[in-house]
């Protein structure tokens with residue numbers, strides 16, 4: 026199989042490593058990739074949303090299958106583009122991802138909320154506001170208890186969610202979002218949501234449009250500071266699996282959330298093919314959906330794929346052309362802990378181009394490159410989130426400690442990482458022993 030992987034983050038390095046080690050791969054291309062993915066295949070410069078250029082490249086190189094890492098090409102309709110090409114006499118190139126319609130589960134929070142209500146999927150109460158319905162929005166805010174959650178409808182690079190304890194500030198921010206379009210077109214519509222109390226968890230599933238299966242559970246750590254403080258980031262670390270995602274909890278997620286979601290899309294004529302990320306709040310043992318993503322998450326992917334034993338070529342080709350029902354999805358039962366090394370100043374202004382020292386990992390530990398590039402002097406930083414260190418262990422503490430031990434050996438100016446990844450889950454385990 027010849028596969029083209031789209032993206033350049035830690036998630037894509039995890040995909041690239043898993044694809045490259047499959048005996049079924051003939052050639053892997055990564056567009057654009059990073060300093061780590063360079064060892065897994067041929068890097069090429071293609072924009073993930075330039076479908077004409079991607080199509081021409083795939084025809085020229087006889088690509089069989091495209092694996093989109095990030096959401097942008099999916100929300101922009103890469104799957105529909107390639108199936109239309111094939112329907113009009115073009116080459117048949119498979120894409121392991123959902124259609125544009127199904128990708129709205131991530132691309133529009135308003136669509137996804139309405140979808141959940143249509144199919145009885147448990148989620149936070151919400152009200153959608155435009156500039157013509159601001160007054161109703163204020164009244165809905167008045168009816169809620171603090172803190173207040175505001176969400177830009179469209180894609181806002183993970184920054185479109187505002188949570189504030191102040192009703193006044195919530196009203197001001199709401200007005201700013203819809204009237205001044207603080208997030209551009211993404212905040213023409215804004216969802217006001219009931220705040221859900223509990224512990225967050227991400228659950229990942231795969232589907233080929235007919236059958237679906239769980240991949241794994243994971244927890245990510247979004248805030249920059251230890252103890253979940255400070256600004257939101259793309260993700261500072263992850264743990265997989267999550268201790269409270271036991272059989273009872275996962276069967277609730279299956280029956281009340283995953284099955285109605287996949288069946289709902291089938292009923293609407295748009296069966297879901299791809300990776301589905303379900304962001305949940307565990308509200309006293311009852312799962313409620315916070316959001317869907319229509320692709321793998323980053324850094325959860327780094328933790329989950331380190332545990333995954335199923336052949337990645339089998340997995341992505343089954344997603345695209347059927348066979349998920351018969352494919353055994355197996356995972357290492359141990360825990361994976363991912364600690365993300367980030368640039369100084371992140372998530373604000375960062376300095377790039379810092380030379381990195383990356384000694385070989387010790388123990389059962391892997392490095393996934395994210396914001397790195399190759400220079401004549403060696404590997405340099407090229408983004409905010411730089412390198413994901415993922416280690417395996419028989420407990421969260423063992424995995425996290427090994428990840429930290431390795432993280433401490435990696436050097437670049439301004440390097441920062443959180444040392445408390447998994448602490449909350451360890452506390453949970455102690456309380457429920």
Ligand code: AMP
Pocket residue numbers: 149174176183186218219220221222225247304315316
């Ligand atoms: P989202 O982009 O929808 O995942 O929101 C980003 C983050 O905001 C989530 O990971 C949660 O930590 C938080 N969040 C979003 N919606 C809610 C909610 N209704 N209640 C509590 N926290 C929320």
